[in-house]
Amino acid sequence: KNEVEQSPQNLTAQEGEFITINCSYSVGISALHWLQQHPGGGIVSLFMLSSGKKKHGRLIATINIQEKHSSLHITASHPRDSAVYICAINQGAQKLVFGQGTRLTINP
């Protein structure tokens, strides 16, 4: 079993819909990251969380340390949000352990 599990693996939605991507992990962490990867492109760090909630524009990330769970929300989704969203955890040191990613497609 992977230490980091994401759901869903694939998500297709219409423009404007509210999007939620979930991440569960099974070990103690020092931080959790949400990353975005566009097709053929590099990876962009969206959030680093160790507790609570963070917001940046239309993106919101939350984490519940007790339940070992995090969610990434996108409000008013847009086709340019189409990408793979990756959850990754730090186990103390700087090494990241990645989830398998969620492929999001937003149709106009």
Place this chain on the structure above:
Amino acid sequence: DAMVIQNPRYQVTQFGKPVTLSCSQTLNHNVMYWYQQKSSQAPKLLFHYYDKDFNNEADTPDNFQSRRPNTSFCFLDIRSPGLGDAAMYLCATSKQPRSADTQYFGPGTRLTVL
């Protein structure tokens, strides 16, 4: 703008022919990482440098080597590429050495092995 730069963006090599991928950063970060990402898979850490200290992952094949001649540059050498080494290679940096910190990724180099 401060950034992580990878060259080339696309590299084609022949089976068994050594290849070197390059990464440079203008962020003055202490830590540099090399990841391998195969199609539809999560990135896999190959190794990282904390300053000049090299840290190899236990399952990184000996075929993969790295050099960091100075703070700004880091190289990935694949001594004898096999077909299974075709992948996207991602370089990343972070400022803090011994704690969780945001990693800044380059655009990646896509390696094709013929």
